[in-house]
Amino acid sequence: xxxxxxxxxxxxxxxxxxxxxxxxxxxxxxxxxxxxxxxxxxxxxxxxxxxxxxxxxxxxxxxxxxxxxxxxxxxxxxxxxxxxxxxxxxxxxxxxxxxxxxxxxxxxxxxxxxxxxxxxxxxxxxxxxxxxxxxxxxxxxxxxxxxxxxxxxxxxxxxxxxxxxxxxxxxxxxxxxxxxxxxxxxxxxxxxxxxxxxxxxxxxxxxxxxxxxxxxxxxxxxxxxxxxxxxxxxxxxxxxxxxxxxxxxxxxxxxxxxxxxxxxxxxxxxxxxxxxxxxxxxxxxxxxxxxxxxxxxxxxxxxxxxxxxxxxxxxxxxxxxxxxxxxxxxxxxxxxxxxxxxxxxxxxxxxxxxxxxxxxxxxxxxxxxxxxxxxxxxxxxxxxxxxxxxxxxxxxxxxxxxxxxxxxxxxxxxxxxxxxxxxxxxxxxxxxxxxxxxxxxxxxxxxxxxxxxxxxxxxxxxxxxxxxxxxxxxxxxxxxxxxxxxxxxxxxxxxxxxxxxxxxxxxxxxxxxxxxxxxxxxxxxxxxxxxxxxxxxxxxxxxxxxxxxxxxxxxxxxxxxxxxxxxxxxxxxxxxxxxxxxxxxxxxxxxxxxxxxxxxxxxxxxxxxxxxxxxxxxxxxxxxxxxxxxxxxxxxxxxxxxxxxx
Numbered sequence: 001x002x003x004x005x006x007x008x009x010x011x012x013x014x015x016x017x018x019x020x021x022x023x024x025x026x027x028x029x030x031x032x033x034x035x036x037x038x039x040x041x042x043x044x045x046x047x048x049x050x051x052x053x054x055x056x057x058x059x060x061x062x063x064x065x066x067x068x069x070x071x072x073x074x075x076x077x078x079x080x081x082x083x084x085x086x087x088x089x090x091x092x093x094x095x096x097x098x099x100x101x102x103x104x105x106x107x108x109x110x111x112x113x114x115x116x117x118x119x120x121x122x123x124x125x126x127x128x129x130x131x132x133x134x135x136x137x138x139x140x141x142x143x144x145x146x147x148x149x150x151x152x153x154x155x156x157x158x159x160x161x162x163x164x165x166x167x168x169x170x171x172x173x174x175x176x177x178x179x180x181x182x183x184x185x186x187x188x189x190x191x192x193x194x195x196x197x198x199x200x201x202x203x204x205x206x207x208x209x210x211x212x213x214x215x216x217x218x219x220x221x222x223x224x225x226x227x228x229x230x231x232x233x234x235x236x237x238x239x240x241x242x243x244x245x246x247x248x249x250x251x252x253x254x255x256x257x258x259x260x261x262x263x264x265x266x267x268x269x270x271x272x273x274x275x276x277x278x279x280x281x282x283x284x285x286x287x288x289x290x291x292x293x294x295x296x297x298x299x300x301x302x303x304x305x306x307x308x309x310x311x312x313x314x315x316x317x318x319x320x321x322x323x324x325x326x327x328x329x330x331x332x333x334x335x336x337x338x339x340x341x342x343x344x345x346x347x348x349x350x351x352x353x354x355x356x357x358x359x360x361x362x363x364x365x366x367x368x369x370x371x372x373x374x375x376x377x378x379x380x381x382x383x384x385x386x387x388x389x390x391x392x393x394x395x396x397x398x399x400x401x402x403x404x405x406x407x408x409x410x411x412x413x414x415x416x417x418x419x420x421x422x423x424x425x426x427x428x429x430x431x432x433x434x435x436x437x438x439x440x441x442x443x444x445x446x447x448x449x450x451x452x453x454x455x456x457x458x459x460x461x462x463x464x465x466x467x468x469x470x471x472x473x474x475x476x477x478x479x480x481x482x483x484x485x486x487x488x489x490x491x492x493x494x495x496x497x498x499x500x501x502x503x504x505x506x507x508x509x510x511x512x513x514x515x516x517x518x519x520x521x522x523x524x525x526x527x528x529x530x531x532x533x534x535x536x537x538x539x540x541x542x543x544x545x546x547x548x549x550x551x552x553x554x555x556x557x558x559x560x561x562x563x564x565x566x567x568x569x570x571x572x573x574x575x576x577x578x579x580x581x582x583x584x585x586x587x588x589x590x591x592x593x594x595x596x597x598x599x600x601x602x603x604x605x606x607x608x609x610x611x612x613x614x615x616x617x618x619x620x621x622x623x624x625x626x627x628x629x630x631x632x633x634x635x636x637x638x639x640x641x642x643x644x645x646x
Contacts, residue, residue, distance in 0.1 A: 018044045133155075
């Protein structure tokens with residue numbers, strides 16, 4: 001193998017590469033920006049070098065600095081999984097004479113497949129099914145409108161050098177085409193240094209299914225089955241699984257053979273992914289080829305037993321593939337959830353920033369894998385992708401893998417930033433998802449008014465109220481004692497019953513609690529529930545059994561006025577628990593008037609103001625653009641909520 005490998009990346013994927021390198025006995029060099037000096041990938045690597053300030057263009061994409069690090073550390077190989085510039089690949093070609101190997105495909109394959117226009121033409125020549133559209137570069141917004149009309153609405157405007165949902169817009173009319181052209185070209189220039197766009201027919205309500213390929217430098221190529229990636233928001237994947245519930249063996253083989261034909265057509269040598277859109281009749285169309293290790297690669301590793309990073313390193317060193325197509329199994333089922341620092345209640349996930357004040361991965365749950373690049377105390381900043389981790393569960397069948405994912409999400413502790421665990425949990429237990437009835441429109445169809453969290457049934461509401469009341473009483477009993485003895489020696493004998501008033505949402509519920517050993521008998525809505533737990537109030541996770549049903553809950557916060565937040569079935573609920581006397585007196589407390597924000601434009605997320613469309617004194621109408629905010633490489637138009645003067 002190689003003696004030393006430089007990883008020109010950050011986060012979970014850099015950590016993933018380092019793990020395999022350690023297993024293979026290869027020393028690693030990490031690069032980092034100044035804000036990432038204490039990042040996990042930096043601590044895991046044998047050596048680390050700072051390559052610049054926080055913005056990716058000045059650090060992780062700073063080609064000159066990275067080339068200097070390669071020379072300085074005498075790394076024999078370079079692993080890249082970022083937006084790769086052709087100039088860097090040219091530099092790597094120059095370095096080849098000095099014995100530096102690129103872990104990935106050859107330059108010509110990256111250039112051909114990284115350019116969506118060229119890749120589509122190559123796919124056509126390789127007899128791969130393609131989406132109808134315009135195969136050239138769109139010059140301006142007027143030409144975009146003309147082409148869109150010729151193809152027929154709806155159309156997809158996408159960056160030629162793009163990926164990860166950046167630089168992509170769906171347009172249903174001329175106005176949306178003009179706006180989509182503007183934002184897509186700006187995002188493409190910002191993320192990839194290339195503002196070229198193409199336009200193709202938007203296939204409404206498809207599935208997004210991709211084929212993992214693996215090829216060597218000796219003309220051998222394999223397809224490693226498919227990944228179902230249809231659960232998306234803003235063209236970015238959220239939940240992935242392997243295999244797909246939709247494909248039959250014939251369609252799987254046809255897609256795999258076309259993917260391999262394309263890989264061979266560009267003399268591809270490494271791991272790569274060929275993405276397809278699949279309609280309801282199982283017709284499939286080439287979307288793009290990703291010439292890198294995909295975020296969702298772990299589900300393929302789970303069902304095939306292969307270490308894709310190890311295979312990439314072997315191929316780069318010149319070894320032929322160790323396996324034949326007949327050796328590639330589909331063993332069991334794997335599901336991956338992308339855990340993001342995002343607020344799922346805003347457009348299914350707007351970025352959140354902050355410091356992870358508490359962080360605990362659910363690795364005690366069997367058959368759970370977590371690929372992350374953060375730890376307790378890490379910062380989620382505006383400069384990089386808001387991904388916290390990739391949470392993967394494996395089972396002998398789909399039902400087992402989904403049940404493990406449910407348990408893993410309930411046992412995942414993340415404090416300090418908003419996160420999307422509530423959305424992920426709702427998706428994997430939704431009847432449509434469980435039945436496999438999904439498409440790329442799943443989220444907007446299931447939640448047409450946006451995601452609102454889990455809707456409690458009457459039984460679940462009673463379980464939550466009983467759990468919250470039991471927690472309150474357990475806290476009261478603990479506060480009476482210090483180091484095992486009563487705080488006040490002359491205190492009266494212990495109470496055994498409590499009458500409480502619990503506010504949940506718009507409802508106020510009388511709750512009666514009586515203690516019976518380590519369990520509580522709780523009366524809610526005239527029904528008695530038995531609540532049992534170890535009541536370890538110092539633990540972020542509480543395993544509670546309610547009438548024989550086990551639930552894992554988390555108490556997120558509490559204060560002296562009885563307000564508490566509890567994560568139950570993935571969603572955080574706000575409650576107020578008061579004694580009966582305090583509840584009667586609370587009506588005399590004045591309520592704070594809500595702030596009138598209708599005349600204020602407040603950004604829903606942190607980011608950079610990249611354009612201001614108005615000036616003081618301008619009159620604006622409702623829906624008019626005021627400014628553009630860029631956050632995590634995505635551009636968002638901020639509009640006026642009402643007519644008024646700036």
